[in-house]
Amino acid sequence: MENYQQQGAQYQQPYQQAYDQQGQQPYTTVPEAPAMGFADAVKSCFSNYATFTGRATRAEFWWWQLFSAIVSIVTMFIPFVGWLVSLAMLIPGLAVSWRRLHDMGKAGGWYFIALVPIVGWIFAIIWYCTKSEPFDNRFGPYLG
DSSP states (O other): OHHHHHHHHHHHHHHHTOBOTTSOSBOSSOOOOOOOOHHHHHHHHHHTTTOOSSOOOHHHHHHHHHHHHHHHHHHTTSHHHHHHHHHHHHHHHHHHHHHHHHHTTOOGGGGGGGGSTTHHHHHHHHHHHSOOOSSOBTTBOOOO
16 A cells, blocks of 8 residues: 555656746646547547557547447438447447546456446446546556
């Protein structure tokens, strides 16, 4: 436990030393990651089609979820095409969810908690809405 606390202090130290642009007041909060737009998030998910390593921001994850929902609704009435599109979007959806869990410091295997009815869904939604760890973690560098 003590070793973990030392590592956490080591990662948080640069943010405690940060100053604003004029060099006057230190920041009181950790700087936020730059917002990712809808098109950037979709491009990022398709370019990292089956990449289960690294991190994904909240914006990337939620924009992908919106894109998936829209595409599924549009194609669900076309029997064979809808099935193929859903199958093609399964892997990037799983990968972005996995990377989103990494962004919070959790192993990607926690994705499967959503298989537990009700309680698992609640945990998954809360975790997907949680802010990123504001420092580099074992899954990659901080994206902000």
